[in-house]
Each structure stands twice: as structure tokens, then as C-alpha cells.
Amino acid sequence: MSTSANSRKEILIIGGGIIGCSTAYQLTRHPSFSSATTTIKVIEASKHGLAQGASGKAGGLVAKWAYPKELVAISFAEHEKLAKEHNGQDRWGWRYVHCGSWEGKGAVLSEDVDLDDGTGAGRRRKSLEKKLGLEDEGRKGNSVSRKRKGLPEDLLWVDEDLTHGYSPMAGDGDTAQVHPYLFTNSMMDLAIEKGAELVMGRATSLNISDGKITGVDIVRTDLGRKETLSATHVILAAGAWSPTLLSSLPISSTRAHSITIHPQPSVDIAPYVLFTEIALPERRGLTVSPEIYARPGNEVYACGPGDDSLLPKIVDDVVIDEVACESIWKHVSSISPELRAGIVDKRQACFLPIVETGGGPIVGAAPHIAEGLIIATGHTCWGICNAPGTAKALSELVMDGRISCANLRKLDPSNYF
Ligand SMILES: Cc1cc2nc3c(=O)[nH]c(=O)nc-3n(C[C@H](O)[C@H](O)[C@H](O)COP(=O)(O)OP(=O)(O)OC[C@H]3O[C@@H](n4cnc5c(N)ncnc54)[C@H](O)[C@@H]3O)c2cc1C
Incomplete structure (x- = not known):
């Protein structure tokens, strides 16, 4: 030039x-x-x-x-x-984060959870069951079991009992976030x-x-x-x-949905980004793979898979499918009591540019x-x-x-x- x-x-x-x-x-x-x-x-x-x-x-x-x-x-x-x-x-x-792949099964959510209701995160929170074996003591388990599963000592916001295995994807200092x-x-x-x-x-x-x-x-x-x-x-x-x-x-594009959650109780959510493989208990053989990002300020971001929805004329016209957001919430909260009890803040969609x-x-x-x-x-x-x-x-x-x-x-x- x-x-x-x-x-x-x-x-x-x-x-x-x-x-x-x-x-x-x-x-x-x-x-x-x-x-x-x-x-x-x-x-x-x-x-x-x-x-x-x-x-x-x-x-x-x-x-x-x-x-x-x-x-x-x-x-x-x-x-x-x-x-x-x-x-x-x-x-x-900006901060350095741990990043790993997490495999396990999701807890069965209460049947009275209205997954099509896209309004009022507080309402959804109340409709959750308390019988999922999520008491802190139970979840922390013992250090032998944690070790066997590869679960880091500070990764306490996923349910140990539901975890099959965790493996780090990169060395410390190789992964960060903004x-x-x-x-x-x-x-x-x-x-x-x-x-x-x-x-x-x-x-x-x-x-x-x-x-x-x-x-x-x-x-x-x-x-x-x-x-x-x-x-x-x-x-x-x-x-x-x-x-x-x-x-x-x-250039083509793929729409993807994501949500942000303020976990409850407002505990210190250790800085992990998880690439998950969650076996859905109610759908035998089906696994889902939301990505979950702990963020500073007691926020957790999670995104689901892409779809082939058509690109609108401008970004302001991107349509948000509430069912897709509900699925992400359901999947991530099925492995974490803090997320399940959390307050969903943003439900959003965007288009990823692909060559x-x-x-x-x-x-x-x-x-x-x-x-x-x-x-x-x-x-x-x-x-x-x-x-x-x-x-x-x-x-x-x-x-x-x-x-x-x-x-x-x-x-x-x-x-x-
Ligand atoms: C769910 C999801 C999770 C992701 N996570 C990560 C991640 O963890 N790490 C990572 O590195 N990347 C991630 N990405 C990818 C990353 O978001 C994109 O690669 C990046 O944001 C693309 O940036 P951009 O500026 O090219 O496009 P955009 O963010 O789409 O910005 C383009 C802008 O151009 C404007 N525009 C369009 N047409 C016009 C016009 N005619 N006139 C004026 N303005 C116009 C739009 O309004 C828009 O604001 C993720 C993507 C998705 C969908």
C-alpha cells in the first residue's frame, strides 16, 4: 500500500x-x-x-x-x-484465569421449573427444588475423591458429585480474560x-x-x-x-446465545473458564456443551451452541430466542447450585463472523x-x-x-x- x-x-x-x-x-x-x-x-x-x-x-x-x-x-x-x-x-x-474441560452429568431439575417462561429471573429461582443433594458439605466431598476426579481445590462452584472428571487445558499464565x-x-x-x-x-x-x-x-x-x-x-x-x-x-455468520448470571449466595466464584460436556439426565445419551466463564464482580457468563438464523439488516434487529437462553440457564445450573440459585441478568444473542x-x-x-x-x-x-x-x-x-x-x-x- x-x-x-x-x-x-x-x-x-x-x-x-x-x-x-x-x-x-x-x-x-x-x-x-x-x-x-x-x-x-x-x-x-x-x-x-x-x-x-x-x-x-x-x-x-x-x-x-x-x-x-x-x-x-x-x-x-x-x-x-x-x-x-x-x-x-x-x-x-483483565485477569489470568484457569481453563479446563469439565465432564459430568446434570442434576434433574424440578418438573415445576417453567423453562418456557422467559421473564423474571427471581421467579425461576424460587421454583427450583432443594432436594438435589447440593448442601455445601456434601458437595465439597473429600479431598481423595476431588483428586481422583482432577477437581481443583478451589473449584467449588460445580457439584463434585456430578463431576466425572476435570482436566486443565493450559498452563497457568497461558489464559486470561477481559x-x-x-x-x-x-x-x-x-x-x-x-x-x-x-x-x-x-x-x-x-x-x-x-x-x-x-x-x-x-x-x-x-x-x-x-x-x-x-x-x-x-x-x-x-x-x-x-x-x-x-x-x-x-464471510458468513452464526447466531449464538448467551446469558449472564449473578450467582447466589454471593460467594467468591473462583476464576475458572469451563468447557463442559454435560450428560442430560432426562435425555439419555444427549450431552450439551455450554462454555461457562467466571468473571470478576460475582458474574458468570455462559454461552450455548450456534444456529443458522438469518443475519438481520443491523445489529439492533438481532432476535433473541428466549428458549435458547432458557436452555443455557438450565444446562449450566444443572451442574452448579450457585448458578441454579443465581439471578439471570442478561439474555442475549449475537452473530459470529466466519470465513x-x-x-x-x-x-x-x-x-x-x-x-x-x-x-x-x-x-x-x-x-x-x-x-x-x-x-x-x-x-x-x-x-x-x-x-x-x-x-x-x-x-x-x-x-x-
Ligand atoms: C457466544 C460467543 C462467544 C465468544 N467468545 C469469545 C471469547 O471468549 N474470546 C474470543 O476471542 N472471541 C470470542 N468470540 C468471538 C468474538 O466475539 C468475535 O470474533 C468478535 O467480537 C468480532 O468482532 P468484530 O468487531 O469483527 O464484529 P462485531 O462485534 O460484530 O462488530 C461489528 C460492528 O459493526 C457494526 N456495523 C455493521 N454494519 C455496519 C455498517 N454498515 N455501518 C456501520 N457499522 C456497522 C455493527 O453494528 C457492529 O457493532 C465469541 C463470539 C460469540 C458469538
């Missing part, structure tokens, strides 16, 4: 998810960034602000064992650096401090003239009018919606479409982890004309379309 450090740059980033906001942040921290010569605008279509898609509704796992390796290598270190520089622990819940909504918003706040701007609007088309990107047409959601924003560089980071602006992009041909994400310049056009999408299930590395690479691409922090040739758009 032809560029020079001193030339004037007008950078438009389409999408206020973790990729767009992290890129805005990294651009403002690039050594040759100056607000006198470079403007950065993040365009976000949601009326409710940033991170309304997958970036606000993900688990938030950050792992050295994630993929693709070339992005993870820069991303994990960058997450650590960001947390140190900006007090990520308090600001976005609260993805807070992280995304913090990245944008920090970018704004250095001169970046947030534009509330939906991009409707990319403007290309003589093989070069010249700008983006938008509909302002705050002002209710159409505008054309000029640009020397456009970074397409609209997640699952990226193909709505560039139809040749091989149709496998692999990905797609990260880099697309001069075969237009000079100045950059693609950053298709981060699948590791976009929270890989956002800082993606963003750092893109900041170099725009400001220096080439990526030097990593070899991302495999992710180059020319490999995909």
Missing part, C-alpha cells in the same frame, strides 16, 4: 466492534500519528452505541493457545501491555482522548473512483440524514455485516478491489483475543505502508477473494 508517514490521512473505520475500536486505538498510538495530519472516524450503525454485536456479548477469553498463531503471538502480549498501561484489571476486568464490552468501549474512549471520533451512522456504500477508495456514504442514526464522508483509507471491520458493503467477501472457506480472519489491504481499502473481519471465535494484534498490524499498514509486527501473509485478502 503506497503511503508516506507525513501524508495527510483520512481514515474511516466501519464498525464499532472490538476490531474497529482497537484499530482506532492502535492508530492513535502509532509513533507517526499526529491529529494534525490524520483524522480517524469510527462509524457505528447501532443506535445503542459500541459493542452491541459479538464484541459485547462474547465470553472474553484471551489465550496463548488460540489461533491463528501468527495473530495470537502479538495479541496476547499486546493484551498484557494494554492491561498494564491502562489499568485493565479495574477498567475491563470483559469484552468494557474492553471495546475503553479502546474507543482511549482513541477519542487522542483525537479519534465516533460517528453514529450506518455505512451504505464504499465510494471508489479510478481504483482508489474516496469515501463512504452513510445514514446518520443520530441526525437522520445521509452524508458522504471522504477518506484516503477505509477499514472494513463490520463483523458479520462486512459483506453487505463488499458482496464478494466470503466461509475456513481459516481466517481476513486481515490486510485489498488493492485488487481499491487502493486504500483494508479488510479486517472473519475473526470467528477468537476476535476478542486477536483484536489487539489485528489492530496493531493494521495501524502499521496504514501509517507505514506495511505490516512489520507479524507475518500475516496467510490472512491477506488476496488469498480469500
